[in-house]
Amino acid sequence: MTDPAIRADGLTKRYGDEVAVDSLDFAVPAGSVYGFLGPNGAGKTTTMRLLTSLTDPTAGSGEVAGVPVTDRAALTPRIGYLPADPPVFDELTGWEQLRHVARLHGLGDDEADARIESLLERFDLLADADRRIESYSTGMTKKVGVVAAMLHDPDVLFLDEPTSGLDPRAARTVRDTVADLAAGDATVFLSTHVLPVVDELADTIGVIDDGVLVAEGDPEDLKSTAREGSAADLETVFMEVTADADAPLPDA
Ligand SMILES: Nc1ncnc2c1ncn2[C@@H]1O[C@H](COP(=O)(O)OP(=O)(O)OP(=O)(O)O)[C@@H](O)[C@H]1O
Numbered sequence: 001m002t003d004p005a006i007r008a009d010g011l012t013k014r015y016g017d018e019v020a021v022d023s024l025d026f027a028v029p030a031g032s033v034y035g036f037l038g039p040n041g042a043g044k045t046t047t048m049r050l051l052t053s054l055t056d057p058t059a060g061s062g063e064v065a066g067v068p069v070t071d072r073a074a075l076t077p078r079i080g081y082l083p084a085d086p087p088v089f090d091e092l093t094g095w096e097q098l099r100h101v102a103r104l105h106g107l108g109d110d111e112a113d114a115r116i117e118s119l120l121e122r123f124d125l126l127a128d129a130d131r132r133i134e135s136y137s138t139g140m141t142k143k144v145g146v147v148a149a150m151l152h153d154p155d156v157l158f159l160d161e162p163t164s165g166l167d168p169r170a171a172r173t174v175r176d177t178v179a180d181l182a183a184g185d186a187t188v189f190l191s192t193h194v195l196p197v198v199d200e201l202a203d204t205i206g207v208i209d210d211g212v213l214v215a216e217g218d219p220e221d222l223k224s225t226a227r228e229g230s231a232a233d234l235e236t237v238f239m240e241v242t243a244d245a246d247a248p249l250p251d252a
Contacts, residue, residue, distance in 0.1 A: 002029070002030060003030075003066060004027035004028055004030070004063075005028055005029065005031075005032075005064065005065060005156050005187035006026075006027065006028035006051060006062075006063070006064050006156060007026075007027045007028075007062060007063045007064075008024045008025060008026050008047075008050075008051070008060070008061075009060055010023045010024070010059060010060030010061070011023070011025075011051075011057055011059075011060040011061065012024070012057055012058050012059040012060045013043075013050055013055065013058050014058045019211050020043050020046040020211055021043045021046050021047050021050060021208075021211045022211035023060060023212075024060070024208075024213055025213070026213060026216060028187055028204065029187070030185060030187050031182055031183075031184070031185050031187060032187060032188075032203040033178060033179075033182045033187075033188045033190055033202050033203050033204075034187075034189050034202065034204050034205075035190050035197075035198035035201065035202030035205040035206070035219075036048075036189060036190065036205075036206050036208065037193075037207045037208070037238060038207055038208035038209055039209060042209050042210060042242075043208050043210070043211040045083075045084070045191075046211075047208065048081065048083075048158050048160060048189065048191060050062060050069060051064055051158065051189065052064075052069075052075070052079055052081045052158055053069050053070065053071070053072040053075045053076070056070060057069070057070070064079055064156050065078040065079065065155040065156050077106075077152065077154075078155045078156060079154050079155070079156045079157070080150050080151075080152065080154035080156075080157045080158065081149055081157075081160075082145050082146055082157075082158065082159045082160060082162055083160050084160045084164070086144065086146075086148065086149075087145075088133050088141060088145070089133065090132065090133050090134040091132060091133075091134065092132065092133055093129060093130050093132055093133065094120070094128060094129045094130075094131065094133060094136070094140075095116060095120075095129040095130060097133060097144055097148070098112075098119075098144065098147060098148055098151060099112060099113075099116065101148045101151055102115070102116065102151055102152070105152040107151070107152060112151070115153075116147070116151070119147040119150065122173060122177070123143045123147060123170060123173055124143075124169070124173070125144070125147075128140060139165045139166045142162075142164070142166060143166070143170060146162055146177075150177070150181070154186070155185070156186070156187045156188075157178075157181060157186060157187070157189070158189045158191075159178070159188060159189070159190050159191065159192075160191050161191065161192050161193070161194075162174050162178070162190065163175070163192065163194055163197055164192075164194070171197075175201060178190065178201055179201060182201075182203075188201075190202065195233075195235055195238065196234075198219070199219055199233075202218075203218060204216065204217065204218055205217065205218070205219055205234075207237075207238065207241050207242060209241070209242040214241045214242065219234065223237055227240065
């Protein structure tokens with residue numbers, strides 16, 4: 001059996017007395033899509049920051065593409081990360097921003113230009129590539145972030161809300177791109193509140209609540225564990241597994 005592309009072993013992050021991520025254990029096979037769900041403040045972003053070496057674990061360990069998550073220098077070339085608000089330089093054009101990202105990854109200019117052109121075309125941004133990002137809409141800036149995350153053809157891609165702010169056509173392109181990547185060898189860790197996106201794309205879904213992984217399984221299996229059985233949708237599963245133990249379930 002091949003090693004998982006992402007592995008968390010007791011991965012924990014505390015901020016003072018607050019436990020943001022509490023002893024997470026999971027493994028994501030290479031070439032699959034892992035949908036990561038959870039209520040606001042559940043620990044999704046912190047988990048992605050741990051797995052992308054942007055913050056160190058307080059306890060436990062993680063490995064991505066066979067590299068310990070504490071080895072930032074070795075990990076960076078192997079991963080791409082789209083944060084919820086992609087970091088961009090407003091004064092650069094879209095093309096310049098992506099050239100800058102490509103150079104950080106050590107791509108040669110010719111190779112970078114070919115990749116940038118093809119990805120911008122896919123995301124329908126080529127005609128605006130020479131405009132400054134300060135003049136872009138939210139969705140256009142998001143597209144730059146999406147392209148930047150996949151520019152160096154990473155083994156593992158972490159996407160935080162990749163379709164938010166995108167029009168339906170662009171959102172479709174992102175979903176198709178994620179499916180294409182996973183149909184190759186890439187692994188995608190996808191965090192979103194848009195449940196139909198996860199339902200469509202994820203091979204496995206993990207639900208985090210209050211820092212704890214409260215449910216995990218393939219979408220159909222998770223639905224069949226809901227109280228109403230296999231007729232349940234993902235929203236019902238989400239409501240059930242993240243319900244406060246003391247609070248009544250909605251419509252219960
Ligand atoms: N730098 C920080 N310092 C202190 N507490 C933090 C820090 N970052 C996150 N937290 C806390 O950790 C918990 C998890 O936050 P996180 O941002 O990971 O949640 P999330 O699931 O991504 O939420 P959302 O869906 O709202 O984006 C929250 O209680 C948050 O307040």
